[in-house]
Amino acid sequence: MKNIITLLALVFFTATMTAQIDRSKQPQAGPAPKINLSEPNTFQLKNGLKVMVVENHKLPRVRIQLDIDNPPIAEGNKAGVSSLLSSLLGNGTKNISKDAYNEEVDFMGARISFGSQSAFASSLSKYFPRIIELMADAAINPNFTQEEFDKEKAKIITGLKSAEKDASTIAANVQAALAYGKGHPYGEMTTEETVNNVTLADVEEFYRSYFVPANAYLIVVGDIEFKEAKKLITEAFTPWTKAVPPSFSYSEPKDVQYTQINFVDVPNAVQSQVVVENLVDLKKKDEDYLAALIANQILGGGGEGRLFLNLREDKGYTYGSYSSLGSNKNSKSRFIAEAQVRNQVTDSSVVEILKEIERIRKEPITKEELDNTKAKYAGRFVMALENPETVAAYALNVEKEGLPKDFYETYLERINAITIEEVQAAANKYFSIDNARIVVVGKGSDVLENLEKVSFNGKTVPVRYFDKNANKVEKPNYEVTIPEGVDANAIIEKYVAAIGGKQALENVASYALVAEAEMQGMKLELEMKKTANNQFMQDVKVMGNSMSKQVLDGNKGYMTMQGQRKDLTEDEVNKIKEESAPFPELNYLAAGGLTLEGVEVVNGKKAYKIKVTDNKTVYYDLETGLKIQEVNVQEMQGQQISQTLILDDYKEVSGVKFPFKMSQSMGPQKFDFIVKEIKVNEGVTPADFE
């Protein structure tokens, strides 16, 4: 009887419990779990290295991290030197050969890796004593060799090539370069050219200057007793010589004066990378740091952010749209709102992202949004504590960023105290709508037409064009196609006809030209003479003094550069010969081998692009037939340098049209030569070519 009652009671109990589950209501959270925030054990070596040890014996393993907290470093025309350093570190030491070193680390099933100012190792705890020795030895006594250097350099260059067409790599590079400027450590670009400038001595110099203990932290987390760790670390790292890295200041990066689209054409892209960015001056110790984080979180911090809900969940434009807000104690950093979207919706995505930025600035967020976001931060904080490395990371932040000692103990309280007004103030301070750069990287022929029509708040957003190295370029043009039946020879023939006809050109046995340009207030004078018999003379004078002169007479010649005379080599003779004819086009027609490469817009005019040789490309105006541009690629000291010559203002002299304006540009320099005089079949004597 008693049993039956119990049984009934049990049944009843279960039934009521089941009935109490109302699945139409979201379950409420239980009482908040207790948080335990411990602190690492610390000590400092005489050379300045600060050490933090977090004991955690859950698993028999140890992780070691070396973090050298130097200010940002500009690598300039040697950008890539730090990447090379990180690949060269950890290849053995002065005491152990590379092969023996790698074999020993691998044999223990451990890992050791290096950055240019960092190192990381992990192993089972039983191998810790040896791993810390190996790590310190590689850090303090690196084994730099020319052979390794050459190999790593080749790999970096191949790696750069492999990313050349990758829209996201291009986008990331250009976004940083435009925001910070290419002279700033965060904006500079590593290219094949800059990597080629780096020598092994540069890497060694970089190592000596920056791989030093003054700003260094060593963090050890895992199954190790503090006393034991202290002894082993002290032994291993005491030989590291005390030194302070040099420090530099950089020009302060600035936002654009008005919001604009910066477009980079990547013809193979099947998606556009859209980023709205501006600079922020934000440090972790700032009063409004947490409010700013919350504002960013609500705008685009994840799958429940406004950007994601709008661009992905509502519109299906993208796989994800997010924002991020940087903070940096040394420099300005960036706010970024981004999405990778399909080509057709590139323009709409720009508008939607701008709308969301404006909304969070103008309208207060709701209480629900604020509460939800606070809960998210609290949860994240709690969950991070599962990882023993969190304790070390927090302690490291307090040290590096100069935070109050109790920054993390009071973290949840301070998150909780943030108000709607503080979030809006932070949004207004850190997210820009009037001085934003909208960097779009994508397939211009698909997206540009609509992108140019983007308007926001009733104003059209201007579009500026850049190449993948963040250099300003002309607007790309996609509309023109080559008319049927047109080939390279026909274009040359049209050009010949346009400047006077074959007969008139053949009558020109020689001509002499004088032109002038200005360079930083100085007058530059150009004198050029050509004959139909492989004779050529070009003299550039600055304030009346010859700066560079080239002379060719048949199969020999010379050049002088600032007074230094040198005979031309056979190669150089042949090069100049190609250009020495009064009208090289006549030779092109005879020799053939021209390739019509397409139609491009040159200085606003549509032009046929003809490849004459691998190093020379010439552009002829689609309408007038005139030659409007030449691009020559030259090899100088192992580098490819491209020279552009723009021809304009054609005028007739003795029945033949000559360009009276010639603009020569090479790298950042540009000279506009205005022709003062052209003489045909006079003013040239054999003595000019001696």
Next chain:
Amino acid sequence: MKKFSLTALASIAMALSVQAQEVTFEEYDLDNGLHVILHQDNSAPVVTTSVMYHVGGKDRTEGRTGFAHFFEHLLFEGTKNIERGKWFQIVSSNGGKNNANTSQDRTYYYEVFPSNNLELGLWLESERMLHPVIDQTGIDTQKEVVKEEKRLRYDNSPYGSFLMVLGKNLFEKHPYKDPNIGYMEDLDAGTLEDVVAYNEKYYVPNNAVLVVAGDIEINETKKMIKDYFGPIPKGAAVVRNYPLEDPITEQKVATAYDANIQIPATGTAYRIPGFKERDAYVLDMISTYLSDGKSSKLYKKLVDEEKKALQVGAFNIPQEDYGMYLVFALPVGETSLESLQSGIEEEVAKVRNELISENDYQKLQNKFENNFVNSNSSVEGIASSLATNYLLYGDTSLINKEIDIYRSITREEIKEVANKYLKPNQSVLINYLPGEKTEF
């Protein structure tokens, strides 16, 4: 003497410590066939709730590829009690995180919460299993999102199509021949009826496993599980009967183009047995031997000494019915793909023809011991391993015993298995080249 024994004890404790991390768990079935695994670890106030469904890319009919992955998206759209678009907000506003992923064989959904939100995690997953809202609006939105995902991950991404090329060339009949994400025309062709039918067939308790791991109290958790998952109706048994492949007996050469790359890549690929087979574990060891670490054979030869390769890697891509084994390399400078391919074959041939050295064998064992210690370092990771071991390998306790399999593999067995699966006439050579358009 006393001092000696203390040290001895300490060293025994040290020696045991590698075993001491045994993952404890409890498992049982609900009446509707849902398998439940609980793992208690109260060291941090965090709990993971996860469901793995035995449905993946391979579970489809011709002309309807990519459905499992599509469902990964669709089943976040909302349920009878969770408004459309609110899922992520509920999770994050309660301090949690969540995600999902799909392979050719299974789909995994999970949440991680501070442990006071265990009930919420169970509610979310039970809602998803019991009555997800599947309608045209959600289907249309998620189709677009999946297409963007495909563009982002594959079409617009350097070397992003490599895995698809691999599947296409290693399989002729089995569904592994088609991409996990599916063909976009198949997604477009899928009707609401197709989608609903797919849900009813695969997303049922008897085709799934629920794992709750972390800071929990066992009895209380069991009760909550019964309350939330008990009422979900059982589905029909899932039957799979996919065509078997004929063995590859002659070397195949395939060429593919990728518009996003400048540097070509080469792959030497082999079809190998499914991951449950002992031989698959042996092949794992072979790939570690070939390319894990700077002293590994392929890295040392092709990257370090001969400077021919920018990168080289041997991968065992584990799958349920057949695995894919790939040795992948990128050339430096002007090195030809042929020269990389012959360099790779030379090293693979050595594994076939000679016993690996005693020293290398010990190194492999040390590496796998290290991996084993690290594999169970987070509760989130443990939850995923428990689900995988039960649902796909059919043995939950593998989480503690997998290391024994590796330990029992001998040098002779390594040679034998290499001869069984990694011969040139069983391989597909893939020339993956830069091109104007991506095609394969």
